[in-house]
Amino acid sequence: MDFSLTQQHNDQKSLLEIIFVVDGSGSIGKSNFSIVREWVVNRTVNIYEAFGDFAHVEVLQFSNKDNPWDGVSIEDSKKFVIPFVLGECVNNVSCFTPRIMNMPYLNSATYLYYALRRVMEVEFPKSPSFNISMKAVIVVTDGEANDGAFLRGWHDKYKDRVTSIAIGVGQYKKFLNQLQNIANGGTGNDRVFPLSGFTGMQRNSSDLINVLINLTDPIWSSWSSCSTSCSPGIQMRTITFRNATRTLNESVIVNQTKTCNEDLCALYYDNDLRCAGPGIIPTQCSMDAFRKFLLKNVNWEEIGQDEKIFDSPVKGLRMKLKQIKSPGMNIKFVNIERYDAVKP
Structure with a gap:
């Protein structure tokens, strides 16, 4: 589907910025990490199907962290694998798919808080859309974080700036409290998505996409009639994102098109x-x-x-x-x- 903007905000960049924070710890294993890669590709495709060019996606794999005595700032840290950043590979499956699928597996510890710090202190701020975009973090992990004691504080600090979603795979009940702290500050299971195993990641994740769609409070019009009667044509509808930007008090209207009469x-x-x-x-x-x-x-x-x-x-x-x-x-x-x- 194609998208075009008909009512622009002052600085047309991205309406919604999303960063996948992907666990690369040793407990996952190489074969399961291949499933994780495929899952991230499929969810990225789903995001662009829903938002087109007005969503920007980044993927950050985490595992270990720098020691304080190493004197390395989190901005200069080499502990992360980032196949592409916000603003790259936008709505381009031939660009983001090989980068995700070729992402090397770190295979070490689980320092999730350290990764979330990097997201909020470095990755989002360097985006050209930082001052206007809605932001979401999607955490995918299979175990308890080594620095999990700091996750509740991270949520409380950034809860007004980012919507966080936590996906726990495998024996999630053992670290459910950490998932809850990430997603909602420990108040319940809102935006927490548990999966009993990695094979469950191969199923559709429409609930995850619905969280992102609801974040921008959209109104969908009906599809127009096909532009042609006896040959392939175009249908159009509008999507009004009423909560489209974080700092601008206005809506954004996006035209969405799709082909019709393809089965002649x-x-x-x-x-x-x-x-x-x-x-x-x-x-x-x-x-x-x-x-x-x-x-x-x-x-x-x-x-x-x-x-x-x-x-x-x-x-x-x-x-x-x-x-x-x-x-x-x-x-x-x-x-x-x-x-x-x-x-x-």
Whole structure:
């Protein structure tokens, strides 16, 4: 689907910025981390299907941390794997898919708070949309964080700036309190999504996308009629994001388009050949459409036992009908043939 902005805010950049914070600890394992990569790709695709170019996505894999005595700032830390940052690979599956799928597996500890610090202190602030965008963090982890004691404080500090979503995989009950601290400050299971195993990540995650959609408070119009009657065309609807920006008090209206009439044969209904005509009705549809139309509308009583020829609206196509009637028997013969329309 395609998107275009019709009512712009003052600095047209990103309406929604999302950072996946992906656990790369050793407890996950190489095979399961491959599932995680695929999951992140699929969810990124879902995000762009919902928001188009007006969402920006980043992926950050975490595991270990720098020691205080190393004298390395979190901005200069090399402990993270970031295949692309906010503003890169926007709505470009051929760009973000190989970068995610080729992301190396860190295979070490689980310093989640350290990663969340990096997200809020470095990654979001360096984005050109930092001052206006809504922000979301999606944490994916399979175990208790080594620095989990600081997660509640992280949430309380940034709860008015970012919406956090926590996904726990495997034995999540052992670290459910940490997931809750990330997502809602420990008040319950809001925005907490537990999965009993990594195979569960292969299922659809529509609830996760709904959280992001509701964050911007959208109003969806109905799809318009197809722009064409007898060939592939375009349908359009508008999405009004009423809570589109964090600092600007206004809505943003986005036009969303999709193709229609892609299945051309579906245009030729049993009793309607309005789309038929030379060069219009597809060859692969014409025979079946013509047959359905005639067999539904022909009066066999008028045909009797004589052969009857019907010409199609499609040049060079005709149908021959004949029936043989006798006591206890009524056989109908239907023959559709193509012919040289130039010759008599």
